[in-house]
Amino acid sequence: MTSKKNIGIVKPKIFESLIPLRLQSGKILKEYDLIYETYGTLNKDKGNAVLVCHALTGNHHLAGRHSSKDKYPGWWDNLIGPNKPLDTNKFFVIGINNLGGSDGSSGPKSTNKKTKKSWGADFPVVTVEDWVNSHEALITSLNIPKLAGVIGGSLGGMQVIQWALKFPKKINHAIVIAAAPNLTAQNISFNEVARQSIITDPDFNKGNYYEKNTQPKRGLRIARMLGHITYLSDDVMESKFGRKLKNKNYKYDFKTEFEIESYLNYQGDKFAKEFDANTYIRMTKALDYYDPANGSKRNLSKVFKKIKSKFLVISFTSDWRFSPDRSKEIVKALLDNNIDVKYAEITATSGHDAFLMEEPRYHAILKSYFNKML
Amino acid sequence: MTSKKNIGIVKPKIFESLIPLRLQSGKILKEYDLIYETYGTLNKDKGNAVLVCHALTGNHHLAGRHSSKDKYPGWWDNLIGPNKPLDTNKFFVIGINNLGGSDGSSGPKSTNKKTKKSWGADFPVVTVEDWVNSHEALITSLNIPKLAGVIGGSLGGMQVIQWALKFPKKINHAIVIAAAPNLTAQNISFNEVARQSIITDPDFNKGNYYEKNTQPKRGLRIARMLGHITYLSDDVMESKFGRKLKNKNYKYDFKTEFEIESYLNYQGDKFAKEFDANTYIRMTKALDYYDPANGSKRNLSKVFKKIKSKFLVISFTSDWRFSPDRSKEIVKALLDNNIDVKYAEITATSGHDAFLMEEPRYHAILKSYFNKML
Numbered sequence: 166m167t168s169k170k171n172i173g174i175v176k177p178k179i180f181e182s183l184i185p186l187r188l189q190s191g192k193i194l195k196e197y198d199l200i201y202e203t204y205g206t207l208n209k210d211k212g213n214a215v216l217v218c219h220a221l222t223g224n225h226h227l228a229g230r231h232s233s234k235d236k237y238p239g240w241w242d243n244l245i246g247p248n249k250p251l252d253t254n255k256f257f258v259i260g261i262n263n264l265g266g267s268d269g270s271s272g273p274k275s276t277n278k279k280t281k282k283s284w285g286a287d288f289p290v291v292t293v294e295d296w297v298n299s300h301e302a303l304i305t306s307l308n309i310p311k312l313a314g315v316i317g318g319s320l321g322g323m324q325v326i327q328w329a330l331k332f333p334k335k336i337n338h339a340i341v342i343a344a345a346p347n348l349t350a351q352n353i354s355f356n357e358v359a360r361q362s363i364i365t366d367p368d369f370n371k372g373n374y375y376e377k378n379t380q381p382k383r384g385l386r387i388a389r390m391l392g393h394i395t396y397l398s399d400d401v402m403e404s405k406f407g408r409k410l411k412n413k414n415y416k417y418d419f420k421t422e423f424e425i426e427s428y429l430n431y432q433g434d435k436f437a438k439e440f441d442a443n444t445y446i447r448m449t450k451a452l453d454y455y456d457p458a459n460g461s462k463r464n465l466s467k468v469f470k471k472i473k474s475k476f477l478v479i480s481f482t483s484d485w486r487f488s489p490d491r492s493k494e495i496v497k498a499l500l501d502n503n504i505d506v507k508y509a510e511i512t513a514t515s516g517h518d519a520f521l522m523e524e525p526r527y528h529a530i531l532k533s534y535f536n537k538m539l
Numbered sequence: 540m541t542s543k544k545n546i547g548i549v550k551p552k553i554f555e556s557l558i559p560l561r562l563q564s565g566k567i568l569k570e571y572d573l574i575y576e577t578y579g580t581l582n583k584d585k586g587n588a589v590l591v592c593h594a595l596t597g598n599h600h601l602a603g604r605h606s607s608k609d610k611y612p613g614w615w616d617n618l619i620g621p622n623k624p625l626d627t628n629k630f631f632v633i634g635i636n637n638l639g640g641s642d643g644s645s646g647p648k649s650t651n652k653k654t655k656k657s658w659g660a661d662f663p664v665v666t667v668e669d670w671v672n673s674h675e676a677l678i679t680s681l682n683i684p685k686l687a688g689v690i691g692g693s694l695g696g697m698q699v700i701q702w703a704l705k706f707p708k709k710i711n712h713a714i715v716i717a718a719a720p721n722l723t724a725q726n727i728s729f730n731e732v733a734r735q736s737i738i739t740d741p742d743f744n745k746g747n748y749y750e751k752n753t754q755p756k757r758g759l760r761i762a763r764m765l766g767h768i769t770y771l772s773d774d775v776m777e778s779k780f781g782r783k784l785k786n787k788n789y790k791y792d793f794k795t796e797f798e799i800e801s802y803l804n805y806q807g808d809k810f811a812k813e814f815d816a817n818t819y820i821r822m823t824k825a826l827d828y829y830d831p832a833n834g835s836k837r838n839l840s841k842v843f844k845k846i847k848s849k850f851l852v853i854s855f856t857s858d859w860r861f862s863p864d865r866s867k868e869i870v871k872a873l874l875d876n877n878i879d880v881k882y883a884e885i886t887a888t889s890g891h892d893a894f895l896m897e898e899p900r901y902h903a904i905l906k907s908y909f910n911k912m913l
Contacts, residue, residue, distance in 0.1 A: 190791035290791040350776035350799040351768060357800045358764045361807070362736060364793060365757045383739045387761060390732045394725060402724035408834040415828060417564035417664040419738060419820060422827065425724040426731045433735070446793060453796065454789060460782040 170247040171238065172229030177202050177269060180303045186264075189454075192289040196278065199303050200269030201225045201261040204245060205253035207309070213539060214257045214309045216300060217241065218317030218324035221392075221448045222440060224268040227260035228253075243523040250532035255539065256313065264299055265291040265447040273443030274375065286372030290447060293320075293455040297327040301335065313538055314338035318520035319487065320448065323455045326495070330457055333473040338538055340531070342479045343520040345491035346465055346498070347456035352486065355395055356449040359388035363442050372443050381442045386433030388445060393432050398483035398516030462494060466501035476506040477534050479527065481519040507534070544621040545612065546603030551576050551643060554677045560638075563828075566663040570652065573677050574643030575599045575635045578619060579627035581683070587913060588631045588683045590674060591615065592691030592698035595766070595822045596814060598642040601634035602627075617897040624906035629913065630687065638673055639665040639821040647817030648749065660746030664821060667694075667829040671701040675709065687912055690714035692894035693861065694822065697829045700869070704831055707847040712912055714905070716853045717894040719865035720839055720872070721830035726860065729769055730823040733762035737816045746817050755816045760807030762819060767806050772857035772890035836868060840875035850880040851908050853901065855893040881908070 180199040187193050202225050207214060217227050219240075228245040230238050245251045245258055262270040265288065269275075273288040304312065315328045315336050322344025329339040348356070363369055366384030370377055394402075406425035421427045458464035476499050480492035489510045499506040511527045513519040519527070554573040561567050576599050581588060591601050593614075602619040604612050619625045619632055636644040639662065643649075647662040678686065689702045689710050696718025703713040722730070737743055740758030744751055768776075780799035795801045832838035850873050854866035863884045873880040885901045887893040893901070 190789075192791075290793075292791075347782065349773060350780040350782065350797070351771075351773045353782070353797050353799055354764075354768045354776065354803055357795070357797075357803055358761060358768070360793065361764065361804070362761045365761070367741060387732060387736045387739070390728075390735065391765065394728045394732070397725075399723060399725045402728065406724040408721065408724065408727070408830060415564075417566075417666075417824075417828075419664075419734065419824070421731070423724070423727050423731075425728055429728055429731055430735065450791075450793070454791075456782060 167248045169249050171242070172204055172246045172253065174233065175202050175204065175226075175229040175231065175239075177225060177231075179269070180306060182299070182302055184302065186295065186299055186302070188289055188295045189292045190290055194264070194271065194289070197264060197271040197299065198269070198275070199261055199264070199271075199299060201259060201303060202227060204228055204258040205256050207257040207307075211309050212311070212313060213255065214259060214304070214307075214312050215251060215314045215316060216259045216261070216304065216312050216328075217245070218300075218315065218321035219260070219263065220317070220319040220321045221452070222445075223321070224266060225260040225262040225270075226268070227258065240521070244528065244531065250528045251316070251535055256535070259304075259307075261300055261303060263291070263296045265444060265451075267441035267444040272441075273372065273447070274441050283375040285375055285443065288443065288447075290450050292451050293323045293327050294331070296451070297324055297331055300324070300328070301332055304335070310335070312336045314340060314535075316340035316342070317344070318342035319344055319517065320452050323452070326457065327455070329472045329474045329476070330468065333471050336474045338477070339474045340477045340479075340534070341492070341495060343481055343484055343487050343517055344495070345487040346458060346494055347460065348453055353453050355391060356453055359391055360446045360449055362387040362391075363446055369442065374442070380437070382437040385440065385442050385445060386437040389436035389440075390429045390433040393429055395486045396516055396518045398485065398514060400483055401514045401516055404514070462498075465494065465498035469498045469502050469504065472499070472502065472504055476504060478506060478508045479520075479530065480510050481513040481516070482510060483514050484517045484519065486517040541622045543623050545616070546578055546620045546627065548607065549576050549578065549600075549603040549605065549613075551599060551605075553643070554680055556673070556676055558676065560669065560673055560676070562663055562669045563666045564664055568638070568645065568663070571638060571645040571673065572643070572649070573635050573638070573645075573673060575633060575677060576601060576613075578602055578632040579630050581631040581681075585683050586685070586687055587629065588633060588678070588681075588686050589625060589688045589690060590633045590635070590678065590686050590702075591619070592670075592674075592689065592695035593634070593637065594691070594693040594695045595826070596819075597695070598640060599634040599636040599644075600642070601632065614895070618902065618905065624902045625690070625909055630909070633678075633681075635674055635677060637665070637670045639818055639825070641815035641818040646815075647746065647821070648815050657749040659749055659817065662817065662821075664824055666825050667697045667701050668705070670825070671698055671705055674698070674702070675706055678709070684709070686710045688712035688714060688909075690716070691718070692716035693718055693891065694826050697826070700831065701829070703846045703848045703850070704842065707845050710848045712851070713848045714851045714853075714908070715866070715869060717855055717858055717861050717866075717891055718869070719861040720832060720868055721834065722827055727827050729765060730827055733765055734820045734823055736761040736765075737820055743816065748816070754811070756811040759814065759816045759819060760811040763810035763814075764803045764807040767803055769860045770890055770892045772859065772888055774857055775888045775890060778888070836872075839868065839872035843872045843876050843878065846873070846876065846878055850878060852880060852882045853885060853894075853904065854883075855885050855887040855890070857888050858891045858893065860891040
C-alpha cells in the first residue's frame, strides 16, 4: 500500500462564460464567472474526471494549499490527493465554487459588469438546478464528454442527484452522501431562522452592505451557531462538552458558563468574520427549493426513471439533519427503477458533520468504490 | 359524570414579602412581590392545596379569565377547573408568576423600590432553587403546612423536583411532566443561541431598554422562532406543514415561500410584542443552571434519598427537547430509593408542546391521579 500524500500548492482558475444562463427563477445571467480548481491529470480518453459539489459553506478549494503559508488545506483534503480515497494519481478531480458564492465565482460580492459595483441584493436567487447547468457548461468547456463520477455531501449530494437527472448521459457514477431528496419542514425552519437573523440585522441593509463597509455579523454568527447545533449530534455534544463549566463555579451572569456556549460563540464569531451573509442566505434558499419530485415520495420513483448512472448512497446513523431514512428514500426510488445502487449506513457519532471527517469505514467504502470505478 | 366547567373571572393577588431572600448567586433580594392566583377553596384542614409551577413563558394565570373581554383563558385552562382533571371543586389550586417574570412579580420590568426605576439589567439572575424558596414563603403566608401536590411541565417540572428535594415534608405528591433532571449540551446550546440573539440586538442596550422605550424585538422573535422548532416534533411539523407553499409557485425571493416559514414568523412577531426579553434570558438561564446532581446520573440517586413525596412522572414519545429517556433518569433515581413512583410515556405526535395539550390519555392519567390524591 502506497502512503497518502498531500496535493501541494494549487492554483484556482476562472471559467468566464459569455453564454447567458437562464435561471430557474426566469432571470438571466448574461455572463458569469466560475472559479474552479483541478487536481490530477485528465486522461487522453477524458474518462477519469470526477466533479466534487460543495455544500452550504464550501467552495472550489477542495485540497492542497494556495500558498505554503496557508494554515489549512482545502475542505476535503482528507479525501482527495495521491493515494487518498479519491486518488489524484488516477482521477482528474474538479472543484467549483457555485454561483452565488463569495470565493471568486459570480455572486453578490462580485462585480456586476453592467453597473461596475458589487451585485449585492441584485444578485439573483440561484438553485441546485442552476448550479448544475453552470457546472455542465464548465465541464463542456474542459472538453469532458462524460464525468466518471460526481460526488457531494449534504447540499452537494442534491447537486449530484440533479446531475444524474438533468444530464443522465454525461455521468457514470453518482455518489450522494448525507443528503436528502428535499428538505423537511423542520429543515426549512432552521434555515428560515438563520435567514431571519441575518435579514433583520440592521447592518444587513437589505443586502447592500458592501458599499457601506459593514457586514451583518450579529445575524451571521447567530445563523452559524444555530447551524452548528444541527450539524452535530446530541450524543457527540454530550460526550465532548456535556455540562462542563468554563470556570469552577457558576458566575450567575449572562456571559458563557458552559464550555459548549464558548465553543458555539467562538464558531459564530469566526464564521461571521470569514463568510458572506448574502451568500449564506442564498445557499439556504437553494436547499429549501430543491425538490425534484415536488414533495411526493411516489413521484421520486417516476422522476428517477430517466437516470442512467450508477449510485453510491451513504448516510450516518447520528445525522439528524438528513437522517438515514432520507437517504433510504433515494435508495428506494433508485431500486424502483432497477438502477444499480450501493447503500452504506455508517455508524458514526458526529452527526451530519461526519461526511467531512476521516472516518475509517466511510473512507474505506469510498476508496473501494473509486478503485472499481475506472 | 359531571360536565367540565370553566373557572370564570379570576383576580390575581400580590404577596409582598419583606423578608429578604438570599439568592443562589449570593445576592439578596431585600423585598419582593409575587403575583399569584388561586382557584377553588382551601379546605379547613388545608390539605387540598396544589401548586402549579410554570415553564419558560408561563405565569400565574393558569385558568379562567381576568375579564369577560379576554380572548383567551389562562394557559392551563384545559386542565384546571370544575370537573376538569385538576378539579377545583376539590382542590385549591395556586399559580405563581416566578421571580424574574414580567407579569407582576418582581423582575427586570418591575420597579426597584430603591431607585424608583425599572430594575432592568440590575435584576439578579434567579434559579429554580430561588423560585422554590420564594414559593415556599408564599405557601407559608397562606398558612398551608403541606401541599397535597406540586405539578409542572418542562421548567415547571424542575421546580417540582426541587420542591420535593428542598421541602420534603411540605409536599405529598410531585407531578413532573416533560422534564429532565438537567439540560444536555444540546439544550444549553439552543438556549445560548436564543440569548445571544437577544443580547446582541442593538435595541437590547445591555438590558436597560425600558427607559429608552425600545424592546429587542428582532432578537426576541428569533429566539421564539428557534424555541418553537424545539417545542414541536419533526413529525408534527411534517404532517401540519410539510413543504406546503404559501403561493402556487416559488417566488425566488427572500420573503416566505413555505407555510412553515409564515407560521414561524407569525409566532415570532406575536411573541416579540408580548414578552419581555430580560425575562426570557433569565428563564433560559434558570433552565441551564438547574442540576441537583451536579451532572452525575449516579449522584441523582444519592440526592433523591431525602425525598418523602410520591411521584407521577409523564413523558411524551415525540418530545425531543426532554425525551422520555430523560424522564426515565428521574424514575430510575426514585426507584433506587424505593420511592413510590408512577410513570407514563404518552404516545403523542406534538413534541414537547404535548404537555400543554388536551390529549385524552394524558388528561385521563392526571385525572385519575388527582382523584386518588386526597
